[in-house]
Amino acid sequence: MTEPPPVRPMRADARRNYDRLVAVATEAFLEHGANASLDDIAKRAAVGAGTLYRHFPTRQDLVGAVMEQWMQSVLDEAEPLLVADDPAQALDTWLRRLIAHVTVFRGLTAVLLPPEPGRESPGRVLHTTMHDLVARAQESGQIRGDIGMKDLLMLIGGITWACDSGKTVDTDKLVDLIMDGLRVLK
CATH class of the missing domain: 1.10.10 (Arc Repressor Mutant, subunit A)
Known part of the structure; x- marks a missing residue:
């Protein structure tokens, strides 16, 4: 070959x-x-x-270039959070930043096709980062161990959907509610 x-x-x-x-x-x-x-x-x-x-x-190629740049900025922001001293606070910060980023680019992720071989999709990279942040917070005993990624992604998806619908959404209040539900009661 x-x-x-x-x-x-x-x-x-x-x-x-x-x-x-x-x-x-x-x-x-x-x-x-x-x-x-x-x-x-x-x-x-x-x-x-x-x-x-x-x-x-194609439009897809241009959207992909914009999303690649966006994904890199999100990952750059996540890097220090992956080693932060307070894993639950790091997860809280990540969720707020992620929601802010995702809601800025309304409709873009919906037009992305599956990634080309060898290219990471924004969703896959973001999922991996969130998984690592959740695992650290669970291992530290700060958040519940029975919460899975699917649960958290559905909650985040609900918030971003509400934002995308044009309604006024208090995302900080909703993240506070999520974090209150995730924290281990002592």
């Missing part, structure tokens, strides 16, 4: 166009959701539609 040809690094101008398109797409998706006009994104990035489609042949 022959090896695929090596991937050539992007020229500097192509890299600038790529980065500008991702930045403008992020803004457009924040304003209009996942169905923001691709032609408008190209115009706002001051590139032609051909440049946009050369970098991102």
